[in-house]
Amino acid sequence: MTDNENENALRTNINAVKTIVHTVKSTLGPNGRDKMMVDAGGNAIVTNDGATILRELDVAHPGAKMIIECAHTQESLCYDGTTSTVVLAGQLLTNSESLLNRGLHPNLVCKGYNEAAHMATEYLKETLSRNASDETLTAVAKTAITGKTLDSATETVSRLCVEAVKKAGDAEKVRVLSLPGGSLRDSYLFNGAIVNKDYAIEHEVEMECDMLLVNMGLEPEKTEQNVQVQLDMKGYSAFKSSDRENMLEQAKNLTKHLPKGGVVFVRDGASDHVCAYLKKHNIAVVRRLPESTMKALSSTLGLSIAQMPSDVECAAKGKIHKQRHYDVDYIFVEGMVDSDQSTLVLRGATTTTLDEIERGFDDALGVVSLVMNGDGVVAGGGSTYASMASYLRSQAATVEGRAQMAIEAFAEALEIIPATIAENGGQDPLDCILSLRHAIQDGSLDMGPDLENEGIVSMNELGVVEPCSLVRQAILSATEVTTAILKIDDVIAKRGA
Ligand code: ADP
Ligand code: MG
Numbered sequence: 001m002t003d004n005e006n007e008n009a010l011r012t013n014i015n016a017v018k019t020i021v022h023t024v025k026s027t028l029g030p031n032g033r034d035k036m037m038v039d040a041g042g043n044a045i046v047t048n049d050g051a052t053i054l055r056e057l058d059v060a061h062p063g064a065k066m067i068i069e070c071a072h073t074q075e076s077l078c079y080d081g082t083t084s085t086v087v088l089a090g091q092l093l094t095n096s097e098s099l100l101n102r103g104l105h106p107n108l109v110c111k112g113y114n115e116a117a118h119m120a121t122e123y124l125k126e127t128l129s130r131n132a133s134d135e136t137l138t139a140v141a142k143t144a145i146t147g148k149t150l151d152s153a154t155e156t157v158s159r160l161c162v163e164a165v166k167k168a169g170d171a172e173k174v175r176v177l178s179l180p181g182g183s184l185r186d187s188y189l190f191n192g193a194i195v196n197k198d199y200a201i202e203h204e205v206e207m208e209c210d211m212l213l214v215n216m217g218l219e220p221e222k223t224e225q226n227v228q229v230q231l232d233m234k235g236y237s238a239f240k241s242s243d244r245e246n247m248l249e250q251a252k253n254l255t256k257h258l259p260k261g262g263v264v265f266v267r268d269g270a271s272d273h274v275c276a277y278l279k280k281h282n283i284a285v286v287r288r289l290p291e292s293t294m295k296a297l298s299s300t301l302g303l304s305i306a307q308m309p310s311d312v313e314c315a316a317k318g319k320i321h322k323q324r325h326y327d328v329d330y331i332f333v334e335g336m337v338d339s340d341q342s343t344l345v346l347r348g349a350t351t352t353t354l355d356e357i358e359r360g361f362d363d364a365l366g367v368v369s370l371v372m373n374g375d376g377v378v379a380g381g382g383s384t385y386a387s388m389a390s391y392l393r394s395q396a397a398t399v400e401g402r403a404q405m406a407i408e409a410f411a412e413a414l415e416i417i418p419a420t421i422a423e424n425g426g427q428d429p430l431d432c433i434l435s436l437r438h439a440i441q442d443g444s445l446d447m448g449p450d451l452e453n454e455g456i457v458s459m460n461e462l463g464v465v466e467p468c469s470l471v472r473q474a475i476l477s478a479t480e481v482t483t484a485i486l487k488i489d490d491v492i493a494k495r496g497a
Contacts, residue, residue, distance in 0.1 A: 013063030016061040020067050024050045025083075029420065029424050029451075030425075054071045067086055067089055070480070073477050081466075089481050095409040104402055113482060116411070140364075145157065156187075165372055171365040181349075184347060197331060200285040212306065217266055217267065247274050248274065303316035379464065386417075386437070421449050427449060446460045
């Protein structure tokens with residue numbers, strides 16, 4: 001393979017990445033536009049979320065796939081900042097092109113980029129990051145939600161997010177349920193678990209009653225393999241009735257623990273005759289619950305899940321009520337014990353908008369839990385990227401040789417974040433960058449594009465803050481994928497030699 005062909009391989013990769021970046025770039029920031037994605041069946045989703053767009057894209061190019069993978073890493077580690085990562089990676093690659101044109105070897109570019117990423121993230125941690133107060137937690141949530149919804153209720157729902165994570169201790173433990181109807185302002189935190197099922201047989205259950213959790217079904221066990229048995233009629237009826245007897249025996253066990261009636265939640269199915277028998281004893285059955293719901297119920301009620309009906313040791317008291325939303329029944333369960341279980345109930349006009357709001361909440365819950373578990377916060381709006389760029393420029397000369405050029409190119413690439421946020425807000429990106437550089441020179445490190453008025457504004461005063469690790473990880477992931485793509489050319493060059 002000739003040098004020229006290697007060059008082609010690299011350029012094709014860079015072009016593929018540019019196409020992906022172009023798709024998501026216009027969604028960055030609170031004024032980013034949404035994308036409507038439609039599949040062959042005509043199903044549409046409307047989203048502004050970089051990770052979701054990239055997940056749904058039908059991409060075949062291996063270079064472009066690497067960028068998508070990098071966005072997934074960002075999402076799984078930091079919950080948010082996926083668009084920023086992709087946009088930054090795209091700009092790093094674009095800038096590397098001009099370095100290659102000027103004769104720099106890709107390895108040298110990689111070396112310079114890695115050095116720059118190290119310097120920038122150190123500066124971020126040491127100088128730009130600060131400890132978070134309680135008030136900042138709400139601001140962090142609000143920054144993550146802005147852009148996902150135009151609703152003015154963001155302040156209220158950001159507080160809900162913080163309350164939910166504080167109660168659960170971790171974003172992963174917060175359950176979110178979206179109920180169509182109403183507006184975002186009607187969203188609330190329910191101190192308990194919500195089950196989207198109805199009772200197996202219609203039943204009037206008392207508001208306050210005893211409950212049981214059983215990890216298997218109340219129906220005859222299915223044989224595991226395909227077993228063939230030949231029975232005559234007598235044998236068959238004996239077999240059936242023994243099965244029934246057995247199940248009723250199990251059900252009797254439950255009635256012993258619920259003498260005044262109550263509700264049994266079971267993981268698997270429950271046959272109708274068992275449910276009917278239990279109903280006679282004033283016991284309602286909720287069947288086929290997912291494991292996560294069983295766990296949520298267990299933590300709400302402070303009750304362990306019995307493996308089988310015969311293992312049940314005791315029942316727990318709780319409050320229960322049923323609500324119907326758009327033809328779907330929901331059972332709300334509250335416990336009498338102090339538990340960390342809560343469910344965030346999101347309200348919104350349509351399922352499509354609710355899905356997008358839910359994605360915003362996922363991001364917000366995630367970033368709040370990052371900060372609550374010890375992460376520092378930095379000013380948002382791309383201000384940190386601009387400050388790091390200025391710092392890198394001031395430090396570039398300390399590095400010897402041509403790697404210096406790569407550090408300068410890296411610094412310039414960082415500025416794409418505030419520039420794009422400004423551009424998507426209808427402002428001139430160049431003016432914004434020049435004003436930011438000027439402000440940084442004067443010592444204001446938290447300025448970002450002012451999307452309400454023109455010009456720039458202090459992001460800390462505006463309450464636009466984000467977790468430090470979000471920015472740190474975005475830089476590290478973007479650098480890693482860029483250098484990986486630049487190196488692909490090297491591998492080809494060596495093999496062909
Ligand atoms: P990402 O997928 O990277 O999180 P978003 O579309 O969510 O992309 O945009 C996030 C960026 O928007 C962050 O840099 C954040 O600081 C910035 N941002 C959020 N709210 C504002 C605001 N009011 N003014 C300026 N920038 C903002
Ligand atoms: Mg975001």
